[in-house]
Amino acid sequence: MADQEFESAITDEMRALIGVKGPETISELTTTSVRMFARSVGYVDPAFYDEEVARERGYRSLPAPPGYLGTPLYNPADSDPTFGGRRGGGGFRSPYPLVLNGGTDIEYTGEQICAGDTLTSSTALASLNERWSGALGVPMLIQVSETTYTNQNGKVVAISRGTGISYPRPGD
Amino acid sequence: MSDAVPDQIYFEDIEVGDSIPELEKSPTSQQLVQWAAGSGDFYQIHYDTSYAQDTGLDDIIVHGALKHAFLGELLWRFAGPEGEVKRVQCSYRGMDPAAQGRESAQEKKFTLRGTVTRKYTEGERNIVELDIEGVRDDGSVSTPGQGVVILPTRG
Numbered sequence: 321m322a323d324q325e326f327e328s329a330i331t332d333e334m335r336a337l338i339g340v341k342g343p344e345t346i347s348e349l350t351t352t353s354v355r356m357f358a359r360s361v362g363y364v365d366p367a368f369y370d371e372e373v374a375r376e377r378g379y380r381s382l383p384a385p386p387g388y389l390g391t392p393l394y395n396p397a398d399s400d401p402t403f404g405g406r407r408g409g410g411g412f413r414s415p416y417p418l419v420l421n422g423g424t425d426i427e428y429t430g431e432q433i434c435a436g437d438t439l440t441s442s443t444a445l446a447s448l449n450e451r452w453s454g455a456l457g458v459p460m461l462i463q464v465s466e467t468t469y470t471n472q473n474g475k476v477v478a479i480s481r482g483t484g485i486s487y488p489r490p491g492d
Numbered sequence: 493m494s495d496a497v498p499d500q501i502y503f504e505d506i507e508v509g510d511s512i513p514e515l516e517k518s519p520t521s522q523q524l525v526q527w528a529a530g531s532g533d534f535y536q537i538h539y540d541t542s543y544a545q546d547t548g549l550d551d552i553i554v555h556g557a558l559k560h561a562f563l564g565e566l567l568w569r570f571a572g573p574e575g576e577v578k579r580v581q582c583s584y585r586g587m588d589p590a591a592q593g594r595e596s597a598q599e600k601k602f603t604l605r606g607t608v609t610r611k612y613t614e615g616e617r618n619i620v621e622l623d624i625e626g627v628r629d630d631g632s633v634s635t636p637g638q639g640v641v642i643l644p645t646r647g
Contacts (some may be wrong), residue, residue, distance in 0.1 A: 356526075392532065
């Protein structure tokens with residue numbers, strides 16, 4: 321498909337945010353929260369439910385299933401009531417109103433992540449790109465955010481990259 | 493139901509091109525509510541039909557992150573009790589509906605599949621890379637991605 325010409329929505333101010341870390345978020349893992357996450361995915365492995373089995377398998381406590389990096393501490397004073405994270409999020413705001421979740425990429429360092437852990441994370445904008453959506457007839461802004469998770473011992477346990485796609489309302 | 497803990501597979505037993513055991517899911521509105529509690533994401537498009545329709549969707553849709561977690565379970569089961577999941581990556585190329593009401597969950601089957609693309613040793617770690625995907629009941633792929641696991645050796 322030939323590239324459609326369109327005006328870039330990326331400004332110098334937006335580019336200046338690339339690599340700048342946002343505020344820290346504290347997330348907890350408890351035996352109850354690990355069980356709830358594992359149950360919601362549909363895991364049947366007893367390692368996620370029975371601490372004795374988890375210890376026999378070499379874990380300090382119930383291990384976190386892939387994808388679970390703790391639950392952000394909730395406080396109605398500054399948490400988002402729908403998503404639970406910090407209200408307002410990081411520094412980057414797309415100029416477009418509609419948003420799609422483009423993808424998730426989580427890489428683990430090999431450090432155990434278990435019930436009882438407290439993870440500290442912060443997110444930085446990693447990249448900004450644009451492309452024309454032939455299907456919708458609008459430009460799309462593709463932002464990748466990178467979040468680094470560090471445990472209570474100062475060890476990095478995981479790096480997560482999330483892709484957000486934002487675009488104007490077709491027809492506007 | 494599949495075995496709670498699958499038999500351990502070893503690095504020596506894997507070859508590039510191998511398909512790994514599939515994992516079958518049938519997400520229901522109940523599972524999406526459980527996921528909302530488990531993940532902390534209470535966005536209404538995942539459990540409230542009229543809210544979803546007000547945003548232009550046909551009906552409630554499965555959370556992208558739940559599909560990512562399904563792929564994580566696929567790799568967890570493949571890596572076995574002595575293996576390790578190193579990376580789970582996927583793109584959300586399309587929405588997936590959830591079964592509701594008296595509708596059979598079997599009609600909303602979502603199958604997780606993987607194929608080995610590379611195996612190599614780095615230091616003491618035996619690494620296996622895979623193409624992974626979440627597949628709808630009609631065979632179309634909504635959630636393609638890649639995974640990396642570390643497997644034990646027989647030696």
